[in-house]
Amino acid sequence: MNFVFLGPPGAGKGTLAAKVAVDYDIPHISTGDIFRAAIKAQSPLGLKVKAIIDSGALVSDDLTIELVKDRLSQPDAQKGFILDGFPRTIPQAEALETFSDIDAVVNFDIADEAVVERLSGRRVCKACGHNFHVKFMAPKQDGVCDACGGELYTRDDDKIEAITHRLEVYRKQTAPLIDFYREKGKIVDIDARPETTAILQEFEGKFPRS
Numbered sequence: 001m002n003f004v005f006l007g008p009p010g011a012g013k014g015t016l017a018a019k020v021a022v023d024y025d026i027p028h029i030s031t032g033d034i035f036r037a038a039i040k041a042q043s044p045l046g047l048k049v050k051a052i053i054d055s056g057a058l059v060s061d062d063l064t065i066e067l068v069k070d071r072l073s074q075p076d077a078q079k080g081f082i083l084d085g086f087p088r089t090i091p092q093a094e095a096l097e098t099f100s101d102i103d104a105v106v107n108f109d110i111a112d113e114a115v116v117e118r119l120s121g122r123r124v125c126k127a128c129g130h131n132f133h134v135k136f137m138a139p140k141q142d143g144v145c146d147a148c149g150g151e152l153y154t155r156d157d158d159k160i161e162a163i164t165h166r167l168e169v170y171r172k173q174t175a176p177l178i179d180f181y182r183e184k185g186k187i188v189d190i191d192a193r194p195e196t197t198a199i200l201q202e203f204e205g206k207f208p209r210s
């Protein structure tokens with residue numbers, strides 16, 4: 001199956017996608033992860049997008065569309081995939097239709113206040129990328145990764161000004177995709193508030209593994 005995971009930042013798309021990818025044996029394709037890896041590697045792409053991403057704004061449609069088109073042409077994406085964080089604008093969704101068929105768009109439903117609480121408390125390991133949360137998934141020792149002992153930090157785009165901006169961008173530019181896909185009969189709504197295991201169960205009920 002070809003899935004799109006749609007929802008505001010902090011809705012838990014990435015966490016669920018990582019689990020679904022393993023369970024259904026399909027790649028988890030996160031444009032945010034691809035951009036962050038490019039920034040870390042200081043590649044030409046990374047240098048181009050760093051300031052935009054740190055501010056919480058969107059990278060240009062043209063650049064993002066080309067990146068995803070190329071990624072979806074790779075052999076591992078031919079058996080299915082999860083797109084996490086793409087499309088984020090109507091032009092991206094229209095472009096996606098020209099090079100791929102989407103079976104279902106999973107819409108993660110969550111209120112803005114819950115998003116702010118989740119993102120502002122998120123901490124990421126500098127060394128291995130593991131995610132924690134100061135309230136919901138606290139590391140055993142403050143500021144230290146349980147998995148590898150690395151130092152935990154707050155992503156620049158998880159700072160409060162950037163979160164507010166990302167939510168505005170989401171409501172204005174991305175939320176219209178809900179109607180775009182609902183009209184095509186592709187939307188499947190998921191309540192994004194419960195624990196990941198409960199959401200995964202709901203997901204598996206809706207999309208039984210073949």
Ligand code: AMP
Binds near residue numbers: 087
């Ligand atoms: P995410 O981890 O999905 O929240 O993405 C982090 C950041 O990467 C976003 O705030 C944007 O700056 C950029 N980004 C990710 N996906 C897209 C996209 N489809 N279109 C434009 N920018 C994107």
